[in-house]
Amino acid sequence: MKKIMKILCVFALVFLAGCSSTNSEDEQKQVVTDFFTYVSKCDTKNLKKITSSSVFNSMELEKMEKELNQYTEEEFGKVFVEETDKFKKAIFKDLFTDIKITDVKEDGDKVKVTVTGKEKDYDFSFDQSELNDLATQYVTEHQDELLKVYQEEGEAAFQIKIFDEIAPTIYKTMTDTYKKAPTKKLKSTVTLEKKDDKWIITGLDE
Numbered sequence: 298m299k300k301i302m303k304i305l306c307v308f309a310l311v312f313l314a315g316c317s318s319t320n321s322e323d324e325q326k327q328v329v330t331d332f333f334t335y336v337s338k339c340d341t342k343n344l345k346k347i348t349s350s351s352v353f354n355s356m357e358l359e360k361m362e363k364e365l366n367q368y369t370e371e372e373f374g375k376v377f378v379e380e381t382d383k384f385k386k387a388i389f390k391d392l393f394t395d396i397k398i399t400d401v402k403e404d405g406d407k408v409k410v411t412v413t414g415k416e417k418d419y420d421f422s423f424d425q426s427e428l429n430d431l432a433t434q435y436v437t438e439h440q441d442e443l444l445k446v447y448q449e450e451g452e453a454a455f456q457i458k459i460f461d462e463i464a465p466t467i468y469k470t471m472t473d474t475y476k477k478a479p480t481k482k483l484k485s486t487v488t489l490e491k492k493d494d495k496w497i498i499t500g501l502d503e
Contacts, residue, residue, distance in 0.1 A: 325410060325489050329489070333396045336389060339358065348497060349490075365382075374460045374464075395413075395415050398412055406490065414482075418481050431463060435463050487500070
């Protein structure tokens with residue numbers, strides 16, 4: 298009976314250890330999956346929770362958010378602010394596609410997760426002259442209307458009128474340009490470490 302109990306105890310320990318490993322790997326995969334989900338939504342709040350400060354800062358998402366937050370309804374108008382937000386979401390939504398986790402390996406106290414997929418190559422110069430032409434064309438074609446707004450409502454209302462009217466066209470042009478950007482293959486190694494009993498991403502390598 299004692300021998301049987303010992304065998305059962307050993308079996309239980311092995312089984313629990315195996316379960317623990319599987320659960321841990323599931324957690325690691327979930328963190329990596331969440332990372333790409335949050336990036337696609339430009340969700341800086343949740344990205345901060347699952348990345349180290351060095352990884353998060355290297356992505357410069359907060360910097361971009363601060364730059365976009367300078368466009369306020371009071372100064373640029375509601376439509377312009379909404380179109381800015383739509384543009385941001387559109388380009389991040391398509392940044393990574395077909396993401397798959399292909400390997401998970403322990404490396405000391407770290408875990409290396411191999412990820413494959415596709416990535417938009419946004420590394421190109423945007424032609425600002427087309428945007429300037431669109432703005433100039435609108436002002437030229439609506440001089441009388443804009444002058445009336447300026448005279449009756451003031452300079453601030455005049456400026457908001459221009460921004461609100463040109464924003465949909467300008468941002469559509471920019472969105473269409475970025476959507477045409479080439480797609481390249483992605484193979485990345487995501488490094489995870491356990492901090493305060495939670496797995497967080499501490500490295501991103503291509």
